[in-house]
Amino acid sequence: MLSPRQRGGDLARFYTVTEPRRHPRGHTVYKVTARIVSRKNPEDVQEIVVWKRYSDFKKLHKDLWQIHKNLCRHTELFPPFAKAIVFGRFDETVIEERRQCAEDLLQFSANIPALYNSKQLEEFFKVCYSFRPLYFQRALTFCKHISINLLVSTIITP
Numbered sequence: 001m002l003s004p005r006q007r008g009g010d011l012a013r014f015y016t017v018t019e020p021r022r023h024p025r026g027h028t029v030y031k032v033t034a035r036i037v038s039r040k041n042p043e044d045v046q047e048i049v050v051w052k053r054y055s056d057f058k059k060l061h062k063d064l065w066q067i068h069k070n071l072c073r074h075t076e077l078f079p080p081f082a083k084a085i086v087f088g089r090f091d092e093t094v095i096e097e098r099r100q101c102a103e104d105l106l107q108f109s110a111n112i113p114a115l116y117n118s119k120q121l122e123e124f125f126k127v128c129y130s131f132r133p134l135y136f137q138r139a140l141t142f143c144k145h146i147s148i149n150l151l152v153s154t155i156i157t158p
Helices: 054-072 092-109 119-126
Strands: 011-022 028-038 045-053 128-130 141-143
Touching: 011 092, 028 054, 028 092, 045 054, 045 119, 054 092, 054 119
Parallel strands: 045 128
Antiparallel strands: 011 028, 028 045, 128 141
């Protein structure tokens, strides 16, 4: 577990949202990579990889927006999020818009202590979907108790 000081300015946070995939159950999942790098020792890198759905990002957006609104009173423009749609949700442009909005949200949160230290962001990375693109037919399995504060050096797969 990282100390409050380590969770703050001593660390740089980088997030990517990549590799959208269609799950056999009919929804799209996105690979989310969090890299947390020590500013004092750049070789000290923590990496967490999870697979998330649009609905997971939508919930995170709502939660972080509320925190930001309560603390900052809209002094900074909070990043918008892609609207939910039923028809056309598998269209490449819709998937890319959702991916970009998700990445923008995470990158925005990387610069605001109240957001990157929030319980909501920690929960987002705690329980994850593990997904193997090569074995597409397999159902997603749940990873248990993965904390953003744990050192994970490899991709989490079953």
